[in-house]
Structure formats: C-alpha cells, structure tokens
C-alpha cells in the first residue's frame with residue numbers, strides 16, 4: 157500500500173463514519189420526541205453530512221480512478237465500507253440514539269483533535285472543521301444522557317439498556333490496520349491507543365454523572381475498518397443507494 | 409372601557425390597517441378564527457415533514473440529501489414558530505397537538521397525497537411551496553401582528569424551497585427517459601392538488617367574507633390561485649413539462665392563463681379523510697408523539713430535581 161492509497165482509505169473511513177451516522181440520525185426526521193429535538197437531530201445529521209462530503213471529496217481527489225464523492229458514497233457495497241460498527245447500529249429508542257451519539261462524538265472529538273497535528277494539511281484542516289461540530293454533538297448528547305440518568309426510573313432504565321447494547325461496539329472504534337501503520341510512520345495519523353484513555357475518561361465522566369455504570373461484560377465485536385460489518389449496514393446502504401443503483405449513470 | 413367602546417377601537421384599528429396585538433381586546437370570533445387558521449398552518453408545516461421525509465433516506469446525491477434535510481428542518485422550524493405565535497392567543501401547544509390527534513384541528517389537504525418517486529420532492533418544492541408562498545406573501549399583511557410577522561420570516565425561506573424544487577424538476581427533465589417520465593408523473597399528480605391548496609372558489613367559500621372583513625385574509629382564494637397559475641405555467645413550459653389540463657389556454661385580452669374545471673369532489677374527498685395518506689399522516693404523528701412521552705417526562709422530572717436542588721442550596 158502506498159501512502160496515497162493509505163490516505164485514500166483513511167479518508168474514506170472517516171467519510172463513511174460520518175455518512176452512516178448521518179443517515180441513521182436522518183431516520184429521526186418527523187419522529188422526534190419533541191419538535192425542538194426533531195430539529196436538533198436533523199441539525200447534527202446535516203453537520204455530519206457536510207463532514208462526509210468533505211472527506212469523500214478529499215478521497216476522490218486522491219484516488220486514481222475518476223470517481224466523484226457521490227460515486228464513493230453511493231456505489232460502494234458493504235464490504236467496501238470502512239465505517240465503525242457502532243455508527244451502523246439501529247437507532248433503537250431515543251436513549252439508545254443519544255448513547256450512541258455520545259460514545260461516537262466523544263471518540264470523534266479526540267480523534268479530530270489528534271489529527272490537528274497531521275503532516276497532511278488537508279486532513280488537519282478538515283479535522284479542525286469537524287472538531288467544532290463534534291464538540292457540540294458531544295455536549296448535546298451528554299446532556300441528554302445526564303438528563304435521562306437523573307430523570308425518571310424509566311429513562312434511567314432505557315439508558316442502562318442502551319449502554320449494555322452498545323458497549324460491545326466501542327473497542328472497534330480503536331482498531332487499527334495497515335492503513336494506520338503507514339500513516340502513523342509518516343506523521344499523518346495518530347495512534348488510536350493514545351486516544352483510547354482520553355475517550356474513556358471523558359465518557360466515564362458523563363456516565364458517572366448520570367449514575368450509569370459501564371457494563372462488565374465485554375464481548376467486543378470488531379471489523380468495521382476492514383470492511384467486515386454487522387447485517388445492518390447492508391440494509392442501510394440498500395435504501396440509501398437505491399436511486400443511484402436503479403438508474404446507473406443518471407445525473408440528479 | 410365598555411364592551412362597545414372596545415369593539416369600536418378594535419374596528420378602527422382594523423380599518424386603519426393597524427395590527428392587532430396579543431394584549432389588545434378582540435372579539436371572540438376573531439380570536440377563534442385567527443387561532444384556527446394559525447394552528448392549521450402550524451400543523452401543516454409539521455405534517456408536511458412526513459411526505460418529504462419519505463425520501464430523505466433515499467436522496468440520490470449527498471447534495472440532494474443535504475438540501476432536502478435542511479428543507480424539512482426549515483418546515484419544522486416554521487411549525488415551531490407558528491405554534492409559538494398561535495400560543496399568544498391563549499392555547500398551549502400540547503392542546504393544539506391534542507386537537508390535531510382528535511381530528512378537531514386540520515392541516516392542509518395536500519399532505520395526504522403520497523410521494524411516490526424522487527421527482528415528487530421536486531414537485532412539492534416547486535408547486536406546493538410555490539402555492540404556499542403566494543398565500544403567505546398575502547398573509548404578511550394579515551391583521552394579527554404575530555401572524556403577520558411570522559409570515560415575513562417564513563416567506564424568505566419558502567422562496568428557497570421553491571427554487572430548489574424547480575431545480576430538481578429541471579434537472580430530471582434534462583436527464584434520462586426514466587427521469588423525464590418521473591418528472592411528468594409527479595407533475596400530473598401534484599398540479600391539480602396544488603391548485604386546490606387555495607381553497608374552494610370564492611363563491612363557495614363561507615369563511616372568506618368574514619375573514620376578508622377582519623383583514624385576516626387579504627386576497628380571495630381565486631385571485632391567489634390565478635397568481636400561482638400565471639407564474640407556474642410558464643415555468644413548466646420552460647423545462648418541457650406538460651401541464652395536465654387539456655382546457656388550459658392563454659387569454660390574450662386578460663393576459664391570464666385560464667384553466668379547466670377543478671375537480672372539487674376530489675378535494676372534499678381528501679379533506680374528509682379519504683386521501684391515500686390521511687390515516688398514515690395522523691397515526692404517524694400520534695405514534696411518535698406517544699413514543700416520546702417518556703422523554704418529555706424525563707425532561708420534567710430532571711428539571712424538577714434541579715429546581716429542588718437549587719432551592720435547598
């Protein structure tokens with residue numbers, strides 16, 4: 157793998173995370189618990205879509221084939237998607253969605269922060285843009301988790317179920333492969349091992365305040381960055397890519 | 409002031425084109441009429457999120473997805489803004505929503521039609537938002553202050569929606585055969601219902617006269633409809649869409665397009681609940697409102713606990 161290829165894969169990974177999570181959040185459209193929150197979720201989805209677009213465009217500029225950002229988003233199959241398993245998980249109830257958001261945004265925040273020092277200027281600039289947004293996403297979802305943890309018995313119960321459901325996907329966020337190795341030696345990316353404790357401290361702080369314990373059980377599932385996914389991703393892509401697949405070559 | 413003096417003052421405000429504000433005295437019938445219209449408007453914005461939301465996960469490009477999602481978000485924002493403005497007339501939002509669920513409050517009949525292909529998203533922006541703008545521009549001069557101001561704010565966004573919708577249609581008309589067919593299919597299904605959005609013909613509309621007298625309504629249904637037709641027919645021709653009306657003709661003398669007869673039976677049928685999506689729209693709203701109950705309860709419980717904490721400190 158050349159550095160360029162590694163950078164291409166790495167940009168796709170980030171873009172895929174953003175797009176898949178944006179698609180999941182968009183499912184809440186007209187389904188929010190209150191109108192204000194319907195709009196807030198759409199807003200976060202829009203932020204993530206914007207980030208996805210930026211990273212796909214960067215990937216497209218690196219690839220040698222003439223593929224556009226849309227080609228990359230709409231014409232790759234589930235084995236070619238590199239997003240983390242966490243973001244492709246179904247929304248579940250609102251507590252589950254917010255838990256997923258908090259766990260992911262906490263990760264993205266430290267990940268982007270580390271990328272600020274990347275030797276690759278574009279990556280650094282995109283991380284800087286993303287960072288501002290995920291900071292807000294983290295705050296927004298953390299507030300909900302605390303509200304639920306300290307709210308009613310029911311909301312607490314739902315939060316506990318959510319963390320039990322989602323915790324198994326968190327190790328996957330810190331997996332690395334050949335792509336990371338190449339980019340790390342070039343000072344383009346960072347070791348996710350170093351980010352892990354920062355993330356853990358930050359999300360533990362939120363969960364502590366909410367009175368929610370991190371589950372003991374650890375049947376960690378991994379595979380996202382190598383194109384190995386849960387069954388949910390295929391369904392999500394099937395819906396998302398429908399028009400591009402049904403009308404090859406059409407311009408929209 | 410006696411009741412009589414209050415009424416005289418109210419009438420003179422209306423007469424001089426002054427705005428009626430929440431603190432002003434107003435006849436009960438005026439308050440009811442404005443409230444009915446504003447809640448109906450707010451519900452329409454919110455229920456309208458559903459037919460467009462039907463395509464948000466399937467939008468064909470990243471750009472199209474962003475535009476559509478932002479558009480739906482705008483509509484939700486309009487709903488929110490209108491609910492707040494309507495609350496100045498003494499009803500809270502939860503009561504308005506309850507009335508929607510009970511069928512006591514209405515929303516625009518247009519959202520009971522299904523969105524069956526991607527061009528429907530174009531058609532809604534171009535035709536439905538296009539028709540809404542004509543109506544809302546006129547409502548910027550409505551006599552109730554908070555409503556008029558809400559319209560000024562909302563109209564700015566609506567014209568974006570209309571342009572974006574038209575762009576989708578134009579793009580598809582330049583595309584493949586299948587795309588052109590989708591666009592024409594959407595045109596065929598949305599044209600007449602959009603014309604019906606302005607309501608029954610003036611001679612059959614019993615609300616109009618009273619509303620015009622109080623300057624709640626500033627233009628008649630037929631006048632507004634004609635304005636919409638004149639601007640839209642030309643836009644259709646430019647991109648090669650056929651207006652599905654064999655009687656459509658341009659009257660040189662009046663410089664207006666004249667349309668064939670509107671099928672008002674279809675309109676009333678949909679209003680009475682027999683559209684393809686009436687049941688779905690309301691049951692969707694009820695379903696997710698009920699699913700969100702525990703969230704709203706948690707918000708209250710958390711706020712309560714925080715308050716207690718603050719007062720005990």
Ligand SMILES: [Fe+2]
Nearest residue numbers: 453482483486
């Ligand atoms: Fe609107």
Ligand SMILES: [Fe+2]
Nearest residue numbers: 483537566569
């Ligand atoms: Fe609109």
